[in-house]
Amino acid sequence: MAARFLFRATKKLALAAPIVGGGVAAAAISTSDDPATALKLCATVPLRVTRLSLTAATIAFDYEYSLWGLPEDSIERSKVKHEVHNRSARKLEELCFKNGGIYIKLGQHIGQLEYLVPQEYVLRMRESLLNRCPVSSYDQVCEVVKTELGGMPDEIFSEFDPVPIASASLAQVHVGRTHDGQKVAVKVQHAHMTDTASADYATVELIVNTLHRFFPTFDYSCGYQELDFLIEAKNSVKCMDNFRKLSPHIADYVYAPRVYWNFSTSKLLTMEFMDCAQVNDVKEIRRLGIQPHDVTKLVSQVFAEMMFKHGFVHCDPHAANLLVRPLPQGKRSILGKRKPQLVLLDHGLYKELDFPTRTNYAALWKALIFSDACGIKENCVKLGAGEDLYALFAGVLTMRPWNRVIDPAVDHLALQGDDNDRSELQMYASQYFLQISELLRRLPRVIILMLKTNDCLRAVNNSLLKGSSLETFLIIGRVSSEAVIETKLLQNKSSLWRIKLWLEEWLLEVRLFGMQVALWLLQLRKALTL
Structure with missing residues (x-):
């Protein structure tokens, strides 16, 4: 087909x-x-x-x-x-x-x-x-630096490594040092691009x-806009501002490299150099005293906050764009473990979700996590899937068949990430190709890009844990539910309404605690059967 x-x-x-x-x-x-x-x-x-x-x-x-x-x-x-x-x-x-x-x-x-x-x-x-x-030649790099900053690399910077540490489709990155001693990463657009x-x-x-x-x-x-590095720089600043204003409880756990504006133009971006582990480098993450499981939870929380609360989403979260380091000023636990900080790179591709789309998307994920069939249908329809394809949309989002999507078991959305899972998904994709094509034709383009973002995050989680972390679903359930409650609070600020929302929030905590207990029991049972 x-x-x-x-x-x-x-x-x-x-x-x-x-x-x-x-x-x-x-x-x-x-x-x-x-x-x-x-x-x-x-x-x-x-x-x-x-x-x-x-x-x-x-x-x-x-x-x-x-x-x-x-x-x-x-x-x-x-x-x-x-x-x-x-x-x-x-x-x-x-x-x-x-x-x-x-x-x-x-x-x-x-x-x-x-x-x-x-x-x-x-x-x-x-x-x-x-x-x-x-990879652009060093002569080409010098040409871009001279055009953009008015001098050769060894004039603008006290040190500039002619060999790039990374190269991508649009640009490559060189390590340098400013005249005041700051180590920087210089992202230089390939000369032929423009x-x-x-x-x-x-x-x-x-x-x-x-x-x-x-x-x-x-x-x-x-x-x-992806060729304009000043837009990328502004996106990184806006991203961090959103965490400080809208998600202060985890703002310290996410970081974007500082931009050196005096050494940045639309074709050249100079940033703070980050000495970190790549998010899929499990061996290095463990060497730093960080648990991969904690990294998975942090990645899930950071992107859930972006999607459901900020409405301003980094849409290229593949492994090379996510780095991990120990939380600065964080202390080791009694067992010698350290808390992770997630460093976000490459802020060129962001998408904004308008208020109705963000609200409906949050409500949909809340319904998916809590196996709420009516809520799933209602919000799938609101997002454009239609009453005939809402079950398929839920399956595409979760990569699970409908009977698993509405299963009340705490692990109903878990993927093992093995060959059996991949074969099953490819079989469904082939079997329902025409229906999937029609579904995706109906959906807003920003939601389709969210699907791509979800796929990238699944790949990251799978590289860290070789499957789904059930706790990440609890995190998504919590953040999406909080976003829904915050939206309801904006719609009506009367005292009675606030009391109703307070009760809803309290019931949410009870429900999440019950799911957490069920998860602990499930993990205990699996451990005992090994």
Whole structure:
């Protein structure tokens, strides 16, 4: 089913890409004031658009020719389709590497669509594009630094390592030191990014819109704001302000690196250097005296607060963007353990949830945690799933079938993260592909991006604990319930209403305590059976 949609999508892309990309490139060339830039555009943009068109045409032809005449459910068709998927994924990977920049980000996004895009594409994109990104030469880095800050790196900084410590699709990071002795991380945009940006974004936007018609979960929202590092810096400041004002009880446990504004522009960002463990480096986390279980709980709480209370959400929480260190000024426990602090990196991709969406999303998760079938249906419908697909929406959110979603057992939403779980989910994705596509077509795009964020967080939790932590569901239940109560308080501030909400809050605590006791008993029983 997915292969047929993929073929139709690539055929449309092969026809439309040259027109769109070429038109935007011509406009960029004609309006450029810099002869060198105009010449570079003339030389590179047509080549990039041609690559895209040829790749799309080749993939479309391969699907049509190779699968022609093969019975839909035959073993031979399945075998050939697998081979075509692999060939096409390699062609797409080659295109992403040759064109670079946002094409690599596009490929990385495909690698996260595990349950909707054929596995051959997912595995190929994950293995290559997540770990192998282009690196700008030191001469190119010097060119960007001189253009942005008015001097060479060794003039602006007292120290500047020419070898990057990390490289991503849009930029790479160098370690430096300011003249007053502060160690910094300098994020430098790849030199080629802005030269062909207009044509690249036009053609990538065409790809996204085409794929979104056939794969509605494909909502790649990268825009020019991700190329403006000052927006990223402002997002990091706003994020921390939200925690201080709206979630002061955990504000000390989350941190964003300080921005050095005098050394930052739209294409170069200088931040405090963070010497921390990556969130999926369990061995290093333990060496620091931190329990992975505590990290999992903190990650869940931080993002639950963002989603349900702040409405301003970091939407790219993969492992490389989440660091862990011991809480500054925190003391070791009697057993020598230390509390974690979560450090958030890469604030380029944030989404804002409007008040009704945030409120309904919080109410939905509250209902999911407490197995409230009526509440699940009501809030799924409010978010646009409809009365016919609300159960499917609950399943997509939790990665659990409906009978497990409404099971009153305390571990009803737990995932083991093993091969059986993955096989079951892929089977459901294939079986209900059309219904899932229709569901995702109905949902607001911001909710689809929340699904992607949830998937990233599940991957982080699974890397820490090899499965779901049941306590994270209690945290989500608490934060979502608190958000719902706070919303009700804003609607009516009379004394009687406050008393009613106080009783509701008290009942919530009783209910959560009961679930916590049940969880302890469940853990005890599992321990005794080992």
